[in-house]
Amino acid sequence: MTRKPALAVVGATGAVGAVMLQILSQHADVWGDIRLVASRRSAGRKLAVRGEETEVVALSEDALTGVDVALFLVPDEVSARWAPIAAAKGAVVVDNSAAFRMDPEVPLVVPEVNPHAVRVRPRGIVASPHCTTLAMLPAVGALHAEFGLRELVVSSYQAVSGAGRDAVALLRAQLSVVAGTELGAGPGDVRRAVGDDLGPFAAPLALNVVPWSGTLEEGGWSSEELGLRAETRKILGLPGLRVAATFVRVPVITTHSLAVHARFENEVTVERAHEILATSPGVVLYDDPEAGDFPTPADVVGTDPTWVGRVRRAPDDECALDLFVCGDNLRKGAALNSAQIAEAVALEIGPGAGDRRGLGSGQGPGSA
Amino acid sequence: MTRKPALAVVGATGAVGAVMLQILSQHADVWGDIRLVASRRSAGRKLAVRGEETEVVALSEDALTGVDVALFLVPDEVSARWAPIAAAKGAVVVDNSAAFRMDPEVPLVVPEVNPHAVRVRPRGIVASPHCTTLAMLPAVGALHAEFGLRELVVSSYQAVSGAGRDAVALLRAQLSVVAGTELGAGPGDVRRAVGDDLGPFAAPLALNVVPWSGTLEEGGWSSEELGLRAETRKILGLPGLRVAATFVRVPVITTHSLAVHARFENEVTVERAHEILATSPGVVLYDDPEAGDFPTPADVVGTDPTWVGRVRRAPDDECALDLFVCGDNLRKGAALNSAQIAEAVALEIGPGAGDRRGLGSGQGPGSA
Incomplete structure (x- = not known):
C-alpha cells in the first residue's frame, strides 16, 4: 500500500488558517492524514476540512511527529521556535511567517516565479513571502x-x-x-x-x-x-x-x-x-x-x-x-502560496512518503 | 481717496467657493468690494463674507464689469467661456480650472515656488494648478x-x-x-x-x-x-x-x-x-x-x-x-492657492486700483 503524505496545519484556527482549510477542501487532494494544530487555547475545537469535522490538537512535539509536510501559519516567534522542531522530526516545513524568509539556507518561493528553489532546503524549511x-x-x-x-x-x-x-x-x-x-x-x-x-x-x-x-x-x-x-x-x-x-x-x-x-x-x-x-x-x-x-x-x-x-x-x-x-x-498573499509550495513538496516526495515514514526510516523528505 | 481693488468670486456657491469665503474672511483684508457670482440658479442667495451677508448675482457681462481681480472657481467649460470676457473687461483673472493651465501665455503659479511668474500674464489670466x-x-x-x-x-x-x-x-x-x-x-x-x-x-x-x-x-x-x-x-x-x-x-x-x-x-x-x-x-x-x-x-x-x-x-x-x-x-489644493495668487496681484496693482478703474482708464491691470 502506498500512502499519501501526511500534512499538519499549524495555526489552523487563525484568519489564514481558515482560508487554508477552504483551499485544502477545494484543491486536488494530494494529502493523506491532515492534522489541525493550534494553540492550547484552541485545542479541542472542531473544524471542517475536506468535508470532515476534525479536532484541533495543541501544538507540541507529539503533534509534529509522523508528519511529512507541516504548514506553519503562525506569528514569527511561534515559527522561529517550532518550525526547526518539526523539521528535526522529518517534516518539510512550509512557513508563512517572516522568521526564515531571509535565512540564506531557506528558499523563499513563489511557485509561478522560482519553483525550482523549493527543492534546495538545507534546513528542511521553505518560506513563503510577505503578502x-x-x-x-x-x-x-x-x-x-x-x-x-x-x-x-x-x-x-x-x-x-x-x-x-x-x-x-x-x-x-x-x-x-x-x-x-x-x-x-x-x-x-x-x-x-x-x-x-x-x-x-x-x-x-x-x-x-x-x-x-x-x-x-x-x-x-x-x-x-x-x-x-x-x-x-x-x-x-x-x-x-x-x-x-x-x-x-x-x-x-x-x-x-x-x-x-x-x-x-x-x-x-x-x-x-x-x-x-x-x-x-x-x-x-x-x-x-x-x-x-x-x-x-x-x-x-x-x-x-x-x-x-x-x-x-x-x-x-x-x-x-x-x-x-x-x-x-489572505489567499495568494498567504494561504494559497503556502498551499502551492506544500503541494509541490508533496509531488516531489511522492505518494509513498507516508509509507516510508510508517516504516520508521527516520529520513525526513527535507534531508533529501 | 484711494480705493482697494474690487474682487469678484465666480462660483461662490460651490465646494471650493465655500472655502474661499472662509479664507477671505480670515486673511488680511486687501479687498474693496467683494462681489459673489454664481450660476443663474444660485442668484439671490445670501452668503456671509467678511462678516457681511452678501447677495449672489448671476454670472453675466455686467457681473464682471468694474472688477479688478476675478477669482474663477468653476468647471473648465465655464472658465473657458467667461475668463477671457472678464479679462477683456480689465480684470486680472485667477482661474482654478484646468482650462488655461497649459496655455503658454498663461502663467501657472504656486506662490511659494514661482511667485515671479504671476507678473507676466499676456492674456490677463493666471492659472492655479490641479489639487x-x-x-x-x-x-x-x-x-x-x-x-x-x-x-x-x-x-x-x-x-x-x-x-x-x-x-x-x-x-x-x-x-x-x-x-x-x-x-x-x-x-x-x-x-x-x-x-x-x-x-x-x-x-x-x-x-x-x-x-x-x-x-x-x-x-x-x-x-x-x-x-x-x-x-x-x-x-x-x-x-x-x-x-x-x-x-x-x-x-x-x-x-x-x-x-x-x-x-x-x-x-x-x-x-x-x-x-x-x-x-x-x-x-x-x-x-x-x-x-x-x-x-x-x-x-x-x-x-x-x-x-x-x-x-x-x-x-x-x-x-x-x-x-x-x-x-x-479644497484649501491649498484649490481655494487657498487661488486666494494667494489673487492677493499677490492685489499687492502688485496696489490700493489705488479701484480709483483708476473708477476714473474709467480702460486699462486693466492685466495689461501692465
Missing part, C-alpha cells in the same frame, strides 16, 4: 523574465486583514462610528470620534490612509518596506536590484493593491507586456482603459490570482512600465 | 531648489471632495451601506450592495480604492496623471523632467496624499532635506518615525500647508528621496 511581495511578484517576475528588471518604485494600498482578525473588527467598528456623520471634514474629528484604541495602526483608518506598516528600521524605513526589497531580490535572484517602496494602509478589508513603476534593461511596449501578462500563470490581465476595466480590491477579493491593469509605458522612459496590481492578501 | 500638483509642489519645489530635480515617480491617494459635493455625499451613502456589515470579504459584494450609481467614479469607493481619475489619454494614461507631469514641468521650468504617476482615489473625504520618489542631480541626505522642509514656506515637516509622527489626511484636513513625513533616502540611490505628503485639496 505584499506576493501581490506583485507573479506579474513582475513574468515581466522580468522578458525584459530584465533593474529597478522598482512601489507604493502600497494595503488592506487591514493582514494585521489579523482584530484589525478587521477595529476598522468595521470605526466605519460604524463615521457612517451617517459629517466626520472627515475637520482636523482630527475622525481621531476624536473613534477614540484611543487604534489597534495595530498608528492612526484611524476610517476615512483615512496611514503611511506606516511594520517596525522602524534604519533611515526611517519600515521593516515591511525593506522586506519587499530583500524578498524581491532573493526570489528573482537579483541581489543588486534597486527597490524603493512606501507602504500605506487603506480602509479596505482584504486585498492589497500596489502601484508599481518598473524599469527594465530593455525597451518595453504595452502590447508585449499585455501578451506576457495574459499568458502568465497566476496572473489575470484586466486592462481595457476604454471600457474602464482595471482591477480594484472590491472585485478581486476572494480570488486566487494577481490582477494587473493600468499597464502604461512611462512617458519619459522607454524602458519603464507603470502598473496597478491587486492580490488577495 | 494633486499643489499637494506636492511646495515640498518638491523647495527640495528642487537645493538638489536639482531630475525625476518623479508619484502615486496618489486622492480624496473624493475634489470631485464635488455630490461625490462626498455618494461616499457617505456607501459608507452607511457597508457599516455594520461583513461586506468587503467576498468578490463583488460591496459593488452589489452599493448599487449602480457610482457617481463620477469607476467603482465603489467604500472599502475600496480606485486607480482612475480623469479622462483617458493616449497610452492608457489618465488626463490627471499626465496633468501632474505637465504642470510640474511648467511650474518648475523643467521641460524635460521625467514624471510617471499613478492616480488612485481612496475613501477619504478631503486631503490628498502622495507617495513621492524624487531623484535629484546631487546627493541627498535626510538631515539636509529636513532642514529645507522645516524652513520652507507653506510646508510643515512632521516626520519623527521613532515617535510615530507622520501626516495622515484625518489630521491634515482643514489646514493650509503641505505636510511632509516619511522622508527617507532611497536605499539604492544616494540621489533619491522618498516622501509622503498630505495637502487639503
Whole structure:
C-alpha cells in the first residue's frame, strides 16, 4: 500500500488558517492524514476540512511527529521556535511567517516565479513571502523574465486583514462610528470620534490612509518596506536590484493593491507586456482603459490570482512600465502560496512518503 | 481717496467657493468690494463674507464689469467661456480650472515656488494648478531648489471632495451601506450592495480604492496623471523632467496624499532635506518615525500647508528621496492657492486700483 503524505496545519484556527482549510477542501487532494494544530487555547475545537469535522490538537512535539509536510501559519516567534522542531522530526516545513524568509539556507518561493528553489532546503524549511511581495511578484517576475528588471518604485494600498482578525473588527467598528456623520471634514474629528484604541495602526483608518506598516528600521524605513526589497531580490535572484517602496494602509478589508513603476534593461511596449501578462500563470490581465476595466480590491477579493491593469509605458522612459496590481492578501498573499509550495513538496516526495515514514526510516523528505 | 481693488468670486456657491469665503474672511483684508457670482440658479442667495451677508448675482457681462481681480472657481467649460470676457473687461483673472493651465501665455503659479511668474500674464489670466500638483509642489519645489530635480515617480491617494459635493455625499451613502456589515470579504459584494450609481467614479469607493481619475489619454494614461507631469514641468521650468504617476482615489473625504520618489542631480541626505522642509514656506515637516509622527489626511484636513513625513533616502540611490505628503485639496489644493495668487496681484496693482478703474482708464491691470 502506498500512502499519501501526511500534512499538519499549524495555526489552523487563525484568519489564514481558515482560508487554508477552504483551499485544502477545494484543491486536488494530494494529502493523506491532515492534522489541525493550534494553540492550547484552541485545542479541542472542531473544524471542517475536506468535508470532515476534525479536532484541533495543541501544538507540541507529539503533534509534529509522523508528519511529512507541516504548514506553519503562525506569528514569527511561534515559527522561529517550532518550525526547526518539526523539521528535526522529518517534516518539510512550509512557513508563512517572516522568521526564515531571509535565512540564506531557506528558499523563499513563489511557485509561478522560482519553483525550482523549493527543492534546495538545507534546513528542511521553505518560506513563503510577505503578502505584499506576493501581490506583485507573479506579474513582475513574468515581466522580468522578458525584459530584465533593474529597478522598482512601489507604493502600497494595503488592506487591514493582514494585521489579523482584530484589525478587521477595529476598522468595521470605526466605519460604524463615521457612517451617517459629517466626520472627515475637520482636523482630527475622525481621531476624536473613534477614540484611543487604534489597534495595530498608528492612526484611524476610517476615512483615512496611514503611511506606516511594520517596525522602524534604519533611515526611517519600515521593516515591511525593506522586506519587499530583500524578498524581491532573493526570489528573482537579483541581489543588486534597486527597490524603493512606501507602504500605506487603506480602509479596505482584504486585498492589497500596489502601484508599481518598473524599469527594465530593455525597451518595453504595452502590447508585449499585455501578451506576457495574459499568458502568465497566476496572473489575470484586466486592462481595457476604454471600457474602464482595471482591477480594484472590491472585485478581486476572494480570488486566487494577481490582477494587473493600468499597464502604461512611462512617458519619459522607454524602458519603464507603470502598473496597478491587486492580490488577495489572505489567499495568494498567504494561504494559497503556502498551499502551492506544500503541494509541490508533496509531488516531489511522492505518494509513498507516508509509507516510508510508517516504516520508521527516520529520513525526513527535507534531508533529501 | 484711494480705493482697494474690487474682487469678484465666480462660483461662490460651490465646494471650493465655500472655502474661499472662509479664507477671505480670515486673511488680511486687501479687498474693496467683494462681489459673489454664481450660476443663474444660485442668484439671490445670501452668503456671509467678511462678516457681511452678501447677495449672489448671476454670472453675466455686467457681473464682471468694474472688477479688478476675478477669482474663477468653476468647471473648465465655464472658465473657458467667461475668463477671457472678464479679462477683456480689465480684470486680472485667477482661474482654478484646468482650462488655461497649459496655455503658454498663461502663467501657472504656486506662490511659494514661482511667485515671479504671476507678473507676466499676456492674456490677463493666471492659472492655479490641479489639487494633486499643489499637494506636492511646495515640498518638491523647495527640495528642487537645493538638489536639482531630475525625476518623479508619484502615486496618489486622492480624496473624493475634489470631485464635488455630490461625490462626498455618494461616499457617505456607501459608507452607511457597508457599516455594520461583513461586506468587503467576498468578490463583488460591496459593488452589489452599493448599487449602480457610482457617481463620477469607476467603482465603489467604500472599502475600496480606485486607480482612475480623469479622462483617458493616449497610452492608457489618465488626463490627471499626465496633468501632474505637465504642470510640474511648467511650474518648475523643467521641460524635460521625467514624471510617471499613478492616480488612485481612496475613501477619504478631503486631503490628498502622495507617495513621492524624487531623484535629484546631487546627493541627498535626510538631515539636509529636513532642514529645507522645516524652513520652507507653506510646508510643515512632521516626520519623527521613532515617535510615530507622520501626516495622515484625518489630521491634515482643514489646514493650509503641505505636510511632509516619511522622508527617507532611497536605499539604492544616494540621489533619491522618498516622501509622503498630505495637502487639503479644497484649501491649498484649490481655494487657498487661488486666494494667494489673487492677493499677490492685489499687492502688485496696489490700493489705488479701484480709483483708476473708477476714473474709467480702460486699462486693466492685466495689461501692465
